[in-house]
Amino acid sequence: MSVSKRLQVLVPEFRPGTVLPGKWRGHSYRIMRLVGRGANGTVYQVLRDRDVVAIKIGENAAAIALEYERMRELTASLGTAGIIPELYDLDDVEHGGEVYPMLAMEFIKGVSPEEFIDIRGREWIPLCLTKLLRRLETLHAKGYAFCDLKSANLLFDPDTAEPRLIDFGGLTPIGQAVREFTELYDRAWWGRGTRKADSHYDMFACALLGLQLLTPISPTDLERLRTRRPADRNAFLSRRCVSEIKDGQLQTILNKALSGQYREPAEFRMELAALWVNDREENRGNMGGPLKMTSGSVGVRKRARRKWDMTDWGLLVAVAVFVVTMGTLLWFGSL
Amino acid sequence: MWDGVTLQQLLLITDGCSNAGTDPVYVAQTGRSKGVTTSVIGILDDGALGEQGRREAENIAEAGGGMCRIIRIADLSRTMQMVTQQTMQLTLQQVVNKELRNLVGQEANALPPETRTKVAKFVETVTEEADVQIGLVVDVSASMTTKMTSVREAVRDLELGLAARTGSHRLIVITYPGLHGEDAVVHRLEGAQVADAIGAMRAAGNTPTGPALETAIRALLESRDHRLATREDRADDGGEGLMKHYVG
Ligand SMILES: Nc1ncnc2c1ncn2[C@@H]1O[C@H](COP(=O)(O)OP(=O)(O)OP(=O)(O)O)[C@@H](O)[C@H]1O
Numbered sequence: 185m186s187v188s189k190r191l192q193v194l195v196p197e198f199r200p201g202t203v204l205p206g207k208w209r210g211h212s213y214r215i216m217r218l219v220g221r222g223a224n225g226t227v228y229q230v231l232r233d234r235d236v237v238a239i240k241i242g243e244n245a246a247a248i249a250l251e252y253e254r255m256r257e258l259t260a261s262l263g264t265a266g267i268i269p270e271l272y273d274l275d276d277v278e279h280g281g282e283v284y285p286m287l288a289m290e291f292i293k294g295v296s297p298e299e300f301i302d303i304r305g306r307e308w309i310p311l312c313l314t315k316l317l318r319r320l321e322t323l324h325a326k327g328y329a330f331c332d333l334k335s336a337n338l339l340f341d342p343d344t345a346e347p348r349l350i351d352f353g354g355l356t357p358i359g360q361a362v363r364e365f366t367e368l369y370d371r372a373w374w375g376r377g378t379r380k381a382d383s384h385y386d387m388f389a390c391a392l393l394g395l396q397l398l399t400p401i402s403p404t405d406l407e408r409l410r411t412r413r414p415a416d417r418n419a420f421l422s423r424r425c426v427s428e429i430k431d432g433q434l435q436t437i438l439n440k441a442l443s444g445q446y447r448e449p450a451e452f453r454m455e456l457a458a459l460w461v462n463d464r465e466e467n468r469g470n471m472g473g474p475l476k477m478t479s480g481s482v483g484v485r486k487r488a489r490r491k492w493d494m495t496d497w498g499l500l501v502a503v504a505v506f507v508v509t510m511g512t513l514l515w516f517g518s519l
Numbered sequence: 520m521w522d523g524v525t526l527q528q529l530l531l532i533t534d535g536c537s538n539a540g541t542d543p544v545y546v547a548q549t550g551r552s553k554g555v556t557t558s559v560i561g562i563l564d565d566g567a568l569g570e571q572g573r574r575e576a577e578n579i580a581e582a583g584g585g586m587c588r589i590i591r592i593a594d595l596s597r598t599m600q601m602v603t604q605q606t607m608q609l610t611l612q613q614v615v616n617k618e619l620r621n622l623v624g625q626e627a628n629a630l631p632p633e634t635r636t637k638v639a640k641f642v643e644t645v646t647e648e649a650d651v652q653i654g655l656v657v658d659v660s661a662s663m664t665t666k667m668t669s670v671r672e673a674v675r676d677l678e679l680g681l682a683a684r685t686g687s688h689r690l691i692v693i694t695y696p697g698l699h700g701e702d703a704v705v706h707r708l709e710g711a712q713v714a715d716a717i718g719a720m721r722a723a724g725n726t727p728t729g730p731a732l733e734t735a736i737r738a739l740l741e742s743r744d745h746r747l748a749t750r751e752d753r754a755d756d757g758g759e760g761l762m763k764h765y766v767g
Contacts, residue, residue, distance in 0.1 A: 410672065
């Protein structure tokens with residue numbers, strides 16, 4: 185009987201093949217697979233009529249409606265320019281006599297930032313951050329901060345290195361309190377500023393993402409920091425920025441962003457971009473001109489230190505067998 | 520009617536089941552009739568919560584018109600922030616729903632989605648701007664001992680989040696049981712120091728959740744009467760001078 189029950193319906197997990205009819209828009213959604221779970225809902229890859237899309241089903245109709253509305257408003261002012269997933273419907277789906285709120289959006293393909301760096305190499309970090317910052321700056325220009333920026337809310341196109349932001353549930357008008365955050369990326373948690381949404385809040389998270397890609401903070405350290413004061417976390421971060429150095433130049437830039445030394449994200453972005461260009465100059469010849477790839481062309485450079493796997497050994501054995509067989513045949517032939 | 524809205528809520532943090540005094544579910548219900556919403560975070564680690572504790576947590580939240588989350592201690596900060604935020608929304612949504620029922624005979628969730636977004640946006644704005652008073656009712660019985668530093672930092676963190684809002688806030692910490700046999704202790708600390716109230720622990724004792732909630736409701740209602748300005752209390756915590764780069 186309580187209102188809270190009605191506002192917060194528990195959502196079951198839907199099996200692949202389940203068809204969820206929409207209540208208002210006349211579409212149905214056939215579940216293909218579960219993609220991920222978050223605090224606000226569960227994301228599935230589905231067939232919407234004939235198209236593959238993503239749907240997010242949540243318990244909280246207001247939260248889903250709000251996320252949709254924010255994305256819709258942004259899309260109206262930015263166009264679909266690849267920053268926001270394309271939006272389809274805000275609807276309720278029916279299943280087993282219950283009604284669940286959901287939104288349907290573009291299904292985004294891509295790899296996590298960690299995977300991307302693993303495939304391409306660490307020297308791609310500045311470029312990834314540069315592209316990411318450019319997108320964030322576009323949001324800032326429209327008066328919003330993304331806020332819940334973290335590895336789990338980012339996918340990279342493995343070919344073009346274009347980042348895609350997912351989960352706009354944290355999008356907040358600049359000046360208001362941040363609604364959704366993750367401690368690791370939150371400047372207030374690190375004792376380095378307020379938890380108000382602004383462009384610097386996103387810049388901090390972006391720099392921390394860079395740091396995580398370069399030298400990840402260990403889970404045990406994070407666990408320990410959870411019970412410490414923000415001032416101690418702040419000191420930990422400062423110490424870490426000088427003690428664990430993998431790439432001095434990049435780290436200096438990240439450190440500057442983490443300690444609020446850039447007036448705006450564009451300044452941070454410009455220094456990162458310079459690093460990228462310098463890197464290319466130094467490595468001309470063997471780096472295969474990464475700048476070409478920034479303009480969107482496909483130029484996957486597999487890492488040189490790729491390990492041999494089963495396929496490689498299989499191929500080697502096959503070649504050996506082939507050579508021996510041919511040799512034997514030739515020998516027989518020559519008899 | 521929305522100018523100067525004050526929301527009052529209790530957030531109970533416990534890892535066990537009540538075993539002394541009034542029934543907490545009943546207390547939460549009475550609180551609700553006085554305009555105080557109660558939400559609950561149940562902590563799983565070390566398994567003192569059990570099936571019984573879990574059910575009690577859910578019942579308290581339901582009676583109190585709030586929400587219930589059962590989590591691991593590592594997720595406490597995030598969850599506290601989220602529950603506080605969503606409880607405010609829930610309370611406002613309930614008020615709006617009542618209005619809607621009077622006006623159009625329907626609740627927001629029964630409205631077509633496009634109309635629903637308007638309601639949601641409105642609720643969101645009021646959530647940011649409303650004045651809020653929160654009573655954090657923290658179980659400090661023996662099994663919580665190992666979790667207290669996490670709780671302390673989560674409270675500090677909540678304060679940081681509240682300080683970023685446009686509306687004013689007041690955070691009161693109530694711990695239970697008290698050190699000297701009393702049911703609960705109301706801590707009179709303010710702003711950034713509020714977290715430091717958590718530390719006085721008791722090695723053993725009952726879990727008088729109901730009486731603690733009663734104390735908390737009384738403390739909130741009292742402060743409704745003589746409201747204190749809290750905006751001035753927003754001191755920073757260990758920003759070490761970095762704050763200036765971010766503020767403004
Ligand atoms: N449009 C999409 N295309 C592909 N995958 C997606 C899409 N949206 C979300 N996902 C996947 O689903 C997961 C959960 O979604 P999402 O992060 O939006 O949920 P949430 O409840 O807002 O989560 P969080 O707890 O991170 O705030 C994501 O980590 C992502 O991997």
